[in-house]
Amino acid sequence: MKNIIKKIWFYIKFIIFSPLLIAYYFTTEKELIQKDVIKWVECLSMEQNSLIIQLIKLLQQAPEYRNLYYFRLLKGNFLAKITMYVLRIIYRPCGYFFLDNSCNIGSGLFIQHGFSTIIMADMGENCWINQQVTIGYKDKTGRPKIGNNVRITAGAKVLGNIEIGDNVVIGANAVVTKNVPPNCVVVGIPAYIIKRDGEKVKQELR
Known part of the structure; x- marks a missing residue:
């Protein structure tokens, strides 16, 4: 029962934070973001999973990472920047x-x-x-x-x-x-x- 609740809660959080992936798909900075994710997963000893799942987990669990993510998006193309500014209104950076x-x-x-x-x-x-x-x-x-x-x-x-x-x-x-x-x-x-x-x-x- 606990495992079922845990899985349901994971999917709820995944849905809540998944809009942040929109900017990722738009950006020209994917390679840098991917390397950041790999580093954070290693340093935090996170469970191995697909890069997208790991990215979502970091965005929801590590507020400092969210700032770095926004920083990478800001360095990218115009469309990703605009999307990032909109997303920041809802998903606040770490203060x-x-x-x-x-x-x-x-x-x-x-x-x-x-x-x-x-x-x-x-x-x-x-x-x-x-x-x-x-x-x-x-x-x-x-x-x-x-x-x-x-x-x-x-x-x-x-x-x-x-x-x-x-x-x-x-x-x-x-x-x-x-x-x-x-x-x-x-x-x-x-x-x-x-x-x-x-x-x-x-x-x-x-």
């Missing part, structure tokens, strides 16, 4: 996560517990951002450029016209205002390197 529309972001961005998180930066592929993270301007000189496979953990701040290399991990509550080379782990206020290319170090950022 506590801000992703600036001017950003350029590679596929596979995952937002874990995006509470009070702000992203104003250009980012590479397969990045992972935690809660209460701020990425953006320090002054008028510019904003961060973030490489591939970068993880920025809870409470970290990445500010200013700086570059974060590929395969970097930024520790919780770290404050980064200088360039970070690839393959590093940085922590602290101000941030410094504690691991580089797999070796333990203690180096200041320059």
Whole structure:
């Protein structure tokens, strides 16, 4: 009986959120959206299913993902944008996560517990951002450029016209205002390197 109720409830939710697929079918950004879905399914250890089913589940269960979905649609063709603006009236984006529309972001961005998180930066592929993270301007000189496979953990701040290399991990509550080379782990206020290319170090950022 429980399984029957569970299935019925799933189909009800599927019907409720299925209009969001209209913009997906219209958009030119399908490939990016598909790669995002694959990443989120992997990170959330979701049950394997068809991509459309997984997309609907994410749109209904992960409000942070909905913001990313709207961001992808906004970067696409005119028809998808118009549809997205209409859908946003009914299916509201997550209010506590801000992703600036001017950003350029590679596929596979995952937002874990995006509470009070702000992203104003250009980012590479397969990045992972935690809660209460701020990425953006320090002054008028510019904003961060973030490489591939970068993880920025809870409470970290990445500010200013700086570059974060590929395969970097930024520790919780770290404050980064200088360039970070690839393959590093940085922590602290101000941030410094504690691991580089797999070796333990203690180096200041320059």
